[in-house]
Amino acid sequence: MLGIDVGGSGIKGAPVDLEAGEMAVPRRKVLTPQPSTPEACAGAMATIIEQFADQIDGPIGVAVPAPVLHGVTPFMANLDQSWVGLDAAAYLSEKLGREVVLVNDADAAGVAEMQYGAGRGKQGTVVLTTLGTGVGTALFHDGRLVPNTEFGHIEINGRDAESRAASSYMEREHISYKKWAKHLQRYYSTLEKLLWPDLFIVGGGVSREYKRFLPLLNLQTPIVPASLRNGAGTIGAALAASLRVGANVPPGAQRIASVPD
Structure with missing residues (x-):
């Protein structure tokens, strides 16, 4: 399962081994575009996805620095304000040609730490x-x-x-x-x-x-x-995608987080 963590300065992604709770291969990172519009960020994500195209299938978990309500980002502090009110899950799914499961970045990191790390x-x-x-x-x-x-x-x-x-x-x-x-x-x-x-x-x-x-x-x-340091968001994004579709869910993860639609 691929996880992507979108931050104010960088966008990071990698396939994740959900059984081990670690990235299956070294992650890739690109600078967050400026301005960080949804279109520009989608292009940066596509660059990461292309590098792992032969290693992934199924949905992609994407963590963003915003609350996520039914796929919509109602507030945005550290990316371009054009994200506000956008059905970002649907938009990114269309742009990337894959189902995107969108989750708040800190929630993604937290779920990873509770499943695999310092909160276990x-x-x-x-x-x-x-x-x-x-x-x-x-x-x-x-x-x-x-x-x-x-x-x-x-x-x-x-x-x-x-x-x-x-x-x-x-x-x-x-x-x-x-x-x-x-x-x-x-x-x-x-x-x-x-x-x-x-x-x-x-x-x-x-x-x-x-x-x-x-x-x-x-x-x-x-x-x-x-415990997972700055990789927690990427790992948690992949875990969120797994939870949403009910595929490759590691033991105990469903108890930790029912990821909001």
Whole structure:
């Protein structure tokens, strides 16, 4: 099953071994087009699909940085605003010539981590955050997904939370991990008071550097890096496609997430 993860800066994809919970071959990555219109992004996805055409069949899972309601993206923070209100699942299916199962990117990463990674077997309330161009979130209770949460957009000190908590802020402002961690402390403390979770999982590309910032946080809730790192979105997108069509579903996955239509 092919998974594609569409981000604000890059689009990544690979066939996924759903039994092992890993990419079957090294993933391919292309830069996200600018402007990142649906048409331009579909073209970038087609480039990735072409490279794996002889290795895949069936639907494609595509993770996007937006809530997904019945295939429609009603809100978009980190891609072109022409995505807003689009039946993106139908549009991409037509453009790519394959059925596309569309899912929120953080939900995809969360489902992968709950099935294969840092959240495996965890009960209670688990919150996964992806720190990148923006901040994505996925919420689980007793192992089941509550889809389309957007806790990256809660207001903190009069600002959208992701405006300071995203790793792109650290890179853009050229600040240290220590200074950035102060913004993360404020963000995770706010989430903690709102949700009182049993576990935070931190994903996104910056999670590979978790030793440089997670130890600086002082929280009541345990906080750990994502096991699948930045590959979780790609793996989770493929898993979402598998769940939707009921093919090659690994044991336990249906319990974790009934992917919304």
